[in-house]
Amino acid sequence: MTSEETAALDDPVGASLRGLHARLGRRIGRAASYVPDVATFSSVSADPAPEDWADLARLLGPGAFADMFNCPAPPPSDWEPVFVLEGRQLVWPRSGTPGTAPVPAGTDLVELGADDVPEMLALVARTEPGPFRPRTRELGTYLGIRDRGVLVAMAGERLRPPGWTEISAVCTAPEARGRGLAGRLVNELATRVLARGERPFLHAAESNTGAIALYERLGFESRGHVTFRGFRTP
Structure with missing residues (x-):
């Protein structure tokens, strides 16, 4: 690369x-x-x-x-x-196709819209995947998995530099973990990004070794180290 x-x-x-x-x-x-x-x-x-x-x-x-x-x-x-x-910044390689798997029985993979924002914000508050605001979903497509109608997992598109789309806000409610929902959502988004001629990338906290391991299992490769900093203006 x-x-x-x-x-x-x-x-x-x-x-x-x-x-x-x-x-x-x-x-x-x-x-x-x-x-x-x-x-x-x-x-x-x-x-x-x-x-x-x-x-x-x-x-x-x-x-x-x-x-x-x-x-x-x-x-x-x-x-x-x-x-x-x-x-850590991870990128999809030039080649390779994301895996596919059906969502577990009793769940539905759905595209999330404006009416879903209150539930999206509530899930973010429970899981803390990173910054998420009332209009963050306007950055791109956001997908969710509902279990008997309740939103239990989501992921979406955030930054869009030329030729690339960042997958972000990957989160799963504690009671729904261990069922492969996050990987299913990331794979679906990656497939959509690749289909429009772009490549997916994502970020994870270096301390979040579980997330990094998941993304690498899905096929992403580490590009390098990044440092996120926040400041308050004078």
Whole structure:
């Protein structure tokens, strides 16, 4: 896999906001961010100047949260650190087809829409798969598995840098784990992404060894280490 193929994954937030997700973002100069109800992610240039950070602070407002995803450049010293999380980026290889398996008896795989948002938010609150906002589902397709009508697992599309789609919000209710539901959803999304000529990728916390092992069993390969950082603007 060449560096040219994966270059957009070095700054997937910025690449998404310059392209398919421009309609869901806002921008001042080289600073960009999603609208708050969609996502908390923000981006500056790969080599930010002081004015880029000033533009981002103006874009977000005073005392606002800036989730810098995988930005290696530190902000000015008056930005308050909020968190640091070490993670892993995994990508689908050039070849290979995702596996398929039927959903367990008594369950249904469904596409989730606006009417499902309250249940999606409730599942996220129980399982904590990562940032998820009231309008996050507008980033792409979200699929769920219902067990006797109750939403017990979901996954969806998040960042969309050119040629790629991130699979995210992979979560399963505690009482439904061990049934292969997360893998079924990831495989279905990966199949759909590949069918439209893109390649899937995803992120996991480095400490979440179970998730990383699952993604590798499904066929994803580790591309490298990433560091997620959050700050609060002055």
